[in-house]
Structures are given as C-alpha cells and as structure tokens.
Amino acid sequence: xxxxxxxxxxxxxxxxxxxxxxxxxxxxxxxxxxxxxxxxxxxxxxxxxxxxxxxxxxxxxxxxxxxxxxxxxxxxxxxxxxxxxxxxxxxxxxxxxxxxxxxxxxxxxxxxxxxxxxxxxxxxxxxxxxxxxxxxxxxxxxxxxxxxxxxxxxxxxxxxxxxxxxxxxxxxxxxxxxxxxxxxxxxxxxxxxxxxxxxxxxxxxxxxxxxxxxxxxxxxxxxxxxxxxxxxxxxxxxxxxxxxxxxxxxxxxxxxxxxxxxxxxxxxxxxxxxxxxxxxxxx
Numbered sequence: 001x002x003x004x005x006x007x008x009x010x011x012x013x014x015x016x017x018x019x020x021x022x023x024x025x026x027x028x029x030x031x032x033x034x035x036x037x038x039x040x041x042x043x044x045x046x047x048x049x050x051x052x053x054x055x056x057x058x059x060x061x062x063x064x065x066x067x068x069x070x071x072x073x074x075x076x077x078x079x080x081x082x083x084x085x086x087x088x089x090x091x092x093x094x095x096x097x098x099x100x101x102x103x104x105x106x107x108x109x110x111x112x113x114x115x116x117x118x119x120x121x122x123x124x125x126x127x128x129x130x131x132x133x134x135x136x137x138x139x140x141x142x143x144x145x146x147x148x149x150x151x152x153x154x155x156x157x158x159x160x161x162x163x164x165x166x167x168x169x170x171x172x173x174x175x176x177x178x179x180x181x182x183x184x185x186x187x188x189x190x191x192x193x194x195x196x197x198x199x200x201x202x203x204x205x206x207x208x209x210x211x212x213x214x215x216x217x218x219x220x221x222x223x224x225x226x227x228x229x230x231x232x233x234x235x236x237x238x239x240x241x242x243x244x245x246x247x248x249x250x251x252x253x254x255x256x257x258x259x260x261x262x263x264x265x266x267x268x269x270x271x272x273x274x275x276x277x278x279x280x281x282x283x
Contacts (some may be wrong), residue, residue: 229249
C-alpha cells in the first residue's frame, strides 16, 4: 500500500516536470505565471509526499508494534495454556490419588462394617446361648432342693428376661450368669442349718432345726428332739417330680440326723457322720 501511494506521487511529479519542460520550449508570456503555479503545486506534491511518507512510517511502526504485541500475546497465551495444562495434569493426578484413597477408605469401611455385623451376630448368638443356659439353670433350680427357691429363681428369671429382651449385653449377661453359677456352686458345697417353721406331711406346722447339706440332703429335727424327717423326691400323678418329707425313719437314720445337726450346731465335736440317706426318687 505504501509503495503504491509513493509511486503515484512520483508519477504525478514526473508529469509536472515534463509539462514544465514543454512549456519552456513552446510558450512565451504566460510562462512565468504557469511556472510559478507549477512550482507551487510541485511543492505541495512534495509536501504531500513527505506527509505520506511520515504516515506510512507511522503506520509501519504501529503495524510492527501491533505485530510484536500480537506475537507477545500469542507467546503469553501459549505459555499460559502450557501452565494451565500442567496444572490440570497435576489436578488430575491428585484427583486420581484422591479417588484411590476414597476407594481404599470405602473398602476399609466395608470391611469394618462386615466385622461389625459379624461381631453383632456373634453377640446375638452369645446372648441367645446365655439366655438358653439361663433358662436351663432356671429349670435346674426348680427341680433342685427347695431351699430359698423363690430368691434363687427371681435372680435367674430377671437375668433371663434381660438377655431375651436385649436389656443386658453378652458381657454383662456372662458376668451375671457366672455370679449366679458361683452362688449355685456354693449352694451345692455348703452345709447350712436354720431354725424355721415347716409343714409336716400331715399338715402340722412345727418349729425345727433344718439342715441342708449341699444339694444332696435336707433333714430336720423338731425342737423337742422327737420328730425327724428327710426330704425325698417322688413323681406325682402328673408325671412331675415333687419333694415330700420321709418321716418314718429307722432308729439308725434318726441317730444319724441328730448327730449331723448336733455337729453343725457345735453341740458335738466335728466328726464324720455317715448318713444312710439319699434323695431317692420313688416311681
């Protein structure tokens, strides 16, 4: 564009020069005036050429600056794109690592959940097993010697209900059941005597010293030392077992009962007492 404008002005200037030459060779009176006019026009054209050259130079400078800015901007954009691409790659790597950690944590949570469910199932099974043992112990107490039976049964029954209703954990149930078993073992090992009112088979109520030897025998001797009895187990007409007093004892049996009670009451020194008695089950 710049070369085109410059060439156009040069051609115009050349034309004026040729025209001046022609006038110099063929004109006379108006020559000076026309020459002056042409010289003025030439000066204007040369001024226009300078102005045009200045504009072209300015345009070239502006174009170069814009081109430079464009190149710099493209370079910055490219660098920014590369930087952002690197940041995106790093973010993607971190996201992949985070997803891997999340999967790992989820797997751990799933494993813990399975373990919790297994523990819960085991606890339920243990609780159910403890409740079954508790009911079995309750039945054993019901069929054992009738000594503080209500107190012993109440303690076991409460534990059974707590286990069956989920009010007691397996650990608590085991601890309480172990304590009850310890009491029952002590009940089966100890010899205990007390003076209490008991009903005889004929319905008579008497005061007697009642001796319990473990979970094997219960015998009594009234306060006057005349009446004796030993507890025996029989099956009733419904097929269930019940305890009744065996009161028609032989002389040897009465002496054995009396000696055992006297030893327990410290009336006689400790000694071996052979009790020819048993909790026989009569059919």
